[in-house]
Amino acid sequence: MSGASTQAMLQMQLRLRRGDFVLDVNDTLPHTGIIAVFGPSGAGKTSLLRCLAGLEPAVEGSLSLNDTTWQDQTRKLFVPPHQRGIGMVFQEARLFDHLTVRDNLEYGLRRAPTAQRRLTLEEVTTALHLEPLLKHAPQQLSGGEAQRVALGRTLLASPQLLLLDEPLSALDRTLKDAILPFLAQLPGRLGLPIIYVSHTLDEVIRLADHLLLLEDGRISSHGPLADMFQRLDLSLAQRDDAGAVLEAEVNAHDDHYHLTTLGFAGQQLTVSRLAYAIGTRLRLQIKARDVSLTLQPPADTTILNILPCTISALASARSPAQTLIKLETAGQVLLARVTRKSCEQLDLKPGMKVYAQIKSVVLVA
Amino acid sequence: MDTTSLWSPVLLTLQLATYTTVILLLIATPLAWWLARSTGRTKPAVEAVVALPLVLPPTVLGFYLLIALGPHGLIGAPWLAVTGDTLSFSFTGLVIGSVLYSMPFVVQPLQTAFAATGEQLLEAAALLRASPWDRFVSIVLPSAKRGFIVAATLGFAHTVGEFGVILMIGGNIPGKTQVLSIAIYDRVETLQYGEAHAMAAGLLLFSFAALLLVYGLNRRARAGTVQ
Numbered sequence: 001m002s003g004a005s006t007q008a009m010l011q012m013q014l015r016l017r018r019g020d021f022v023l024d025v026n027d028t029l030p031h032t033g034i035i036a037v038f039g040p041s042g043a044g045k046t047s048l049l050r051c052l053a054g055l056e057p058a059v060e061g062s063l064s065l066n067d068t069t070w071q072d073q074t075r076k077l078f079v080p081p082h083q084r085g086i087g088m089v090f091q092e093a094r095l096f097d098h099l100t101v102r103d104n105l106e107y108g109l110r111r112a113p114t115a116q117r118r119l120t121l122e123e124v125t126t127a128l129h130l131e132p133l134l135k136h137a138p139q140q141l142s143g144g145e146a147q148r149v150a151l152g153r154t155l156l157a158s159p160q161l162l163l164l165d166e167p168l169s170a171l172d173r174t175l176k177d178a179i180l181p182f183l184a185q186l187p188g189r190l191g192l193p194i195i196y197v198s199h200t201l202d203e204v205i206r207l208a209d210h211l212l213l214l215e216d217g218r219i220s221s222h223g224p225l226a227d228m229f230q231r232l233d234l235s236l237a238q239r240d241d242a243g244a245v246l247e248a249e250v251n252a253h254d255d256h257y258h259l260t261t262l263g264f265a266g267q268q269l270t271v272s273r274l275a276y277a278i279g280t281r282l283r284l285q286i287k288a289r290d291v292s293l294t295l296q297p298p299a300d301t302t303i304l305n306i307l308p309c310t311i312s313a314l315a316s317a318r319s320p321a322q323t324l325i326k327l328e329t330a331g332q333v334l335l336a337r338v339t340r341k342s343c344e345q346l347d348l349k350p351g352m353k354v355y356a357q358i359k360s361v362v363l364v365a
Numbered sequence: 366m367d368t369t370s371l372w373s374p375v376l377l378t379l380q381l382a383t384y385t386t387v388i389l390l391l392i393a394t395p396l397a398w399w400l401a402r403s404t405g406r407t408k409p410a411v412e413a414v415v416a417l418p419l420v421l422p423p424t425v426l427g428f429y430l431l432i433a434l435g436p437h438g439l440i441g442a443p444w445l446a447v448t449g450d451t452l453s454f455s456f457t458g459l460v461i462g463s464v465l466y467s468m469p470f471v472v473q474p475l476q477t478a479f480a481a482t483g484e485q486l487l488e489a490a491a492l493l494r495a496s497p498w499d500r501f502v503s504i505v506l507p508s509a510k511r512g513f514i515v516a517a518t519l520g521f522a523h524t525v526g527e528f529g530v531i532l533m534i535g536g537n538i539p540g541k542t543q544v545l546s547i548a549i550y551d552r553v554e555t556l557q558y559g560e561a562h563a564m565a566a567g568l569l570l571f572s573f574a575a576l577l578l579v580y581g582l583n584r585r586a587r588a589g590t591v592q
Binding site for chain 2: 081087090096097099107112153157
């Protein structure tokens with residue numbers, strides 16, 4: 001490695017056949033931040049993680065991270081999982097029943113080379129709210145508790161790449177809200193990149209820097225999160241909860257009407273009063289179904305957020321009744337989903353100036 | 366009642382069962398591990414061979430052992446050449462016979478225990494940087510603790526209760542091959558019912574205690590308590 005400025009890369013060319021299912025991925029991913037792997041069940045998300053971790057000896061091809069090669073079929077090289085320094089949290093907690101919670105947490109910690117240890121037992125137990133559980137046996141834990149122990153145990157093994165296979169599915173909303181921020185700051189703080197499998201789009205939008213779409217064992221597309229949500233050609237745009245993701249900053253609070261103004265790319269959005277300090281950066285999603293269009297600036301409307309936009313593209317939606325429209329406003333992209341009937345009546349075309357009326361804004365982080 | 370003639374078979378029996386159990390645990394652990402993990406074609410054949418003593422009359426096993434251990438036998442001849450001793454009608458011969466005869470009682474509980482330690486836990490341990498040997502020692506062995514206790518108890522108790530094979534290959538030599546079960550047979554033949562009673566009652570109590578331990582452990586395993 002020449003220096004910190006070098007973009008780390010995860011190169012994979014993997015092929016795994018299991019019965020009728022074939023996983024065939026061939027791509028280079030940025031090895032920074034959080035990469036979310038998203039796709040329908042049966043798309044091969046778990047298989048992909050297992051191949052990266054070295055748990056599928058039948059996988060063919062090559063896999064390397066910068067100058068560390070984990071697999072290279074041409075050289076008959078296959079580094080076994082315990083020597084890869086990759087951590088994985090499975091869908092099931094997989095705790096060791098003959099050990100206490102504390103011993104489970106220390107299992108990986110003891111085996112991690114001292115120079116590579118980056119977290120202490122205290123830090124992890126505090127962040128994951130595990131103190132009261134340390135003396136318990138795994139059988140005494142609830143599903144959510146066990147999953148938190150599994151996450152803590154993996155972090156303490158100090159991996160150089162963390163694979164998470166829907167690790168929060170057993171957790172309730174409150175705990176998820178407590179643990180997601182902890183996960184989100186790991187890449188930046190520890191230089192620990194994360195590959196995160198999820199089928200919950202909210203979680204993906206909240207956490208991911210980079211999004212990889214897996215369909216039928218193949219990578220259909222991948223790219224920076226915001227870019228992916230702007231594209232009309234991906235299956236993502238066809239979802240009911242599709243919509244542009246953007247970063248905004250808290251500009252001002254209006255205590256009289258109990259509102260908060262958010263700024264992005266020179267534009268402003270007004271939302272219900274938020275508890276964040278002025279200057280806080282937030283990630284928002286504007287769902288396509290919540291955006292309607294008018295040709296004239298609307299007067300006498302109850303909708304607060306109206307942005308002048310230019311239509312940049314149109315695409316048919318999966319439902320024949322609807323059309324997807326890509327809009328640009330001050331360099332920021334928005335998506336709108338309107339009926340095909342309205343689209344034809346207004347004769348909407350790329351290049352036209354319209355006004356986007358935004359009915360609601362979803363705050364994701 | 367002559368107490369020395371009573372205690373000699375008891376000590377010999379305990380000695381035989383102890384040697385047999387220790388040797389069996391050493392042989393059965395890798396064998397049971399392989400049987401628990403293997404999916405190969407040879408697995409059913411090996412399982413069948415291990416289980417043979419469960420269904421064969423002890424006289425059949427004893428007959429083949431007698432031939433194999435004899436001075437011209439497959440095992441007996443090389444043994445004689447190396448040590449200058451014969452195996453048949455010796456204590457060492459009894460240990461070899463007991464190891465084969467009690468094998469299924471040790472292998473099967475271990476195999477069940479090893480199979481219960483799922484692949485999932487071993488994968489988790491591997492990704493926590495544990496090498497294959499480390500995983501065996503830190504995950505498989507402790508998880509199979511109950512299996513080891515059951516295997517050792519059954520192997521020991523079954524060896525103590527062995528009769529037919531020993532009679533075939535060891536005969537009835539007091540102080541050398543006359544274990545408890547044979548001694549009882551011997552006392553009954555010579556109408557020494559007092560001694561026969563004492564030994565039979567002792568064996569009955571011991572066997573009950575051993576089985577109570579095994580079933581007690583099984584009940585706790587089902588109830589799901591730890592340690």
